Amino acid sequence: MHAPTTQRKRPVRTAAERAELALALSETIGAEAILATDEARLAYDVDGFTIHKYPPDVVVLPRSTEDVAAVLRLAHARGVPVTARGAGTGLAGGALAEEGGILLVTARMDAILEVDVPNRFAVVQPGVVNLHLSQRVEADGLFYAPDPSSQMASTLGGNAATNAGGPHCLKYGQTHQHVRGMTLVLADGTVVVTGGRALDMPGLNLTGLTIGSEGTFAVVTELVVTLTPRPETIRTFLVVFDHVRDAGRAVTSIVAAGIVPAALEMIDHLTIVAVEPYVHLGLPLDAGAVLLAELDGPAAGMDRRGAELQAHCMAAGARSVRAAKDDAERLLLWKARKAAFGAMGRIASGFYVLDGVVPRTKLPEALDRIAEVAARHDLQIANVFHAGDGNLHPNVLYDVDDPDSVARAWTAAGEILEACVALGGSLSGEHGIGNEKRDFMGLSFGEHDLAMMDAVRRAFDPEGLLNPNKMLPRRPACGEGVRAYATGRAGAAAPRGPVLAVDGEGPWI
Amino acid sequence: MDLTSAPPCSCLARTVSGPATWGLAPLRVERPLTAQAAADALAAAAASGELTWIVGSASRLGACPPVPSSAVVIETAGCAGVTAYEPADQTITVRAGTRLEDVHALLAEEGLELSGAHFGLADGTVGGMIATDLADARRGRVGALRDRILGMSVATPDGRVTKSGGRVVKNVAGYDLMRLHAGAHGAFGFIAEVTLRLAPRPEAHAPFERAFDSARRAADEAARIAREATALGLVAWTARPGEPTLVAWVHEGDQEQVDAGAAWSAGAHGAPQPGDSADHQAPIAARLRMSALEHVCPERSNLLVRASLLPSRLPEFARRLEGLALPFLGAFVLQGAAFARIDRAAVDGAATLGAVTRAVEDLGGAWRVQGAWRDEDGPIWGGFAVPHALYARLKAAFDPAGVLGPTVYRGRMAGEGTRS
16 A cells, blocks of 8 residues: 655746747647746636635636647646546635646636436536536426535536535435446556436446545546426425534434425524625524425325425424415525625625534534634624534634734634544535545544555646645655544645635625 | 246356355365454465455356366455444444345345345345456446445455445545455455445336347337336346346335336336235346356356447347357346356357457447356457556556456456466
8 A cells, every 4th residue: 555645845947848839839729728827827826716816827627528638748748736626616726736847727628518308317528517518408307416505607527526415415415326337547548438318327436436536546547417397386384493513403303303305404594694685585683593495296196295284384483484375485595595605895805704513413513513613702603504414614704904913814624623533423515625634634544544545646637747646645755644634634834824704696605 | 927937057057156166176275254364364365476256146157257277265254243333324334244135134124125136136245346356237226245344354365454435425535456366356456345336225116027029129119218217216127038038127216206217117018916025025037137148167068248338239138149149148238247157068169259259349348248258268358458567557556467357358457368
């Protein structure tokens, strides 16, 4: 078994070296696919995790599997790292060219190659925007189920890289449950096809293994994805609670009753205060929490299920239940949830979005711990979460102009992730590890677990050229031992400046 | 349907007595009680270069790749029991040797189920079910069991126990190594413990069954049912020479949904049939026949081809194979899984195998052979491009000595042997 990846220093390429690399790439796949000016490099130096910025040496925009294979062969021969990037909406720094090298952007690989309605699948290139696929097959009564909140911008390749979820993955599952097969290009340019159009193909389950590997195993150049029949009926309820604990009890009660909602989303008091002046839904500003519950499926039985769901909420102490009367009102109710992150900009100049997971039944305890952390660091933390599957998105609010506030936010974020793991949960439910949480991996996994993961990574990419320094913790340099590596945060740095100071609709969580 | 009719194979009623029944002469049999003990046993075998075969209850060896003629047998039965069960979180953590029927019984008390696990496999173990990645009849509706794996601990020949995933229903931290182990038949390690996501049992069922005079007519009707009926849990057809072909289907879900689906089926096909609770309410006769279809003789006289096809191609698959003397032919329609059994005693096994696999590949599908495979039969799987070099590197990462599951991937992964 190999030792975990040792941290490498970012190589510095001179302007002449970058120009030479760009020229070689131009001669390989054409000059129109290459961006190498300083302006272009800066435009691609960051993704949705804006704490760190790393300009790549060259940006390439391939159009085909053959283009990607040619780029990777060239990079492999020269020992140049390659980082694949979809739309750059990821929130964990997974698409940062931390070691420079080539940033391979899949934006031009945006073709829907095949749609098979009877057998309910589509073959797509990785740059297809998630929502565009659902729009394409809407007339056929189908949709692509994983719906990360970034779905109007994020790409299917990026979704596969992070095993993206979304509000409706409570019922429909995450990306790995909807990808049947993939075409991969390994670091040396070898093309590998995994799975296929049919389900349960023979051979090793490389599709399942590769999804969620954040571009560290291979570059995905084609995906076969399952399409799902659109539900006949959708019922959406906005439930107001005096106390967030009551809302948590309602969630547990609904699920325990055997009801499978399409979504169970929650926002807490602080988020309500931020979002109501923005969406004007009439949410009571003294409410402790709002639960957005959605049922979908055949019309038969929907009335009964809706009544049961409302009864569970009332029994748990709900103040009121509002049912959407039509699609327009349904979208309005969802606005309270979808606008939550954008609304944070109204109450703080910066916020840091976390992505911890706890067992669903531990939600109240997790919220208590988050409140303790907030009090201890004199911060405000607003909670938006996928309550049905215990996926928390605490927003640590801070003052971007106050370095001390920034530092406290960073420390608080670490303590919240530690609390999630201590409660039996996970570091990430859907955003991924990237470079944001790689040094926390020791909280969830032991040294041998991480070494085995690294060995599998090396089976795909022996030289470690694909998306280096992501997912696995950076091992301290020789002689420093592994204690810090195994317990988290080795070498982690505080954010260097303004973080996610946004307004409007983004970011998408 | 006469449920007392003679089983399709003379050995069907026999009790499976263990690996020896399947032609494996154990060098020794070990039954470790802990994951670490399993890792120690694997390390000892690897150190001495002994081929190693990991066995659950041995109930499905016929559905596995060929069993080696000689190996150290490591049984999972000693690593059994439920480690953690959280009905409110809908998760369960079980050790690999736990019998599926025990898990099903425990979950039923809370109205939960392990969706995708074979309800007809009373003797099977959780670890065996995952290692063989057997898709059950409801896979098309509820998904594959491998997709319900939240976390896993695995013992490997380096003497370590490593984990991946976790115990929560949503988790993207780290590589999902557990998905590699699902379906690898123990070639990468000894699955010691798994955490699985549970689901509520469907509130209601309505099983239907209808007989047809030919496989192709049955396949056509099964395809129509799959297209037009609602609230389907499974649709299957099974054909045997000299008997009517059975199409079986089940409506499942909320009571009102099942009532609506059953009304459609009753209008088209008559009254519902008795359901079998041992197989999630599948019609009894069809369930028995399907079990027989998957059966492979301990005498190693027959082969089973499992094909992965697009559902729309199944009627054509039935047409192409109509003229062959196959003792069984069948399909789970919603997931496009087809099965063809070949009896060496009755036909030229290699030639018939070739005809079946050509039909699968002509229709764009892929296949694998199980049961009594012999060297002269040729490749054990086909219809897809095997990335041998990558497979070999993965194998070396877990099992550098190449002792685990010797007939599963050992030679083939390195491009050796006859089945590359």
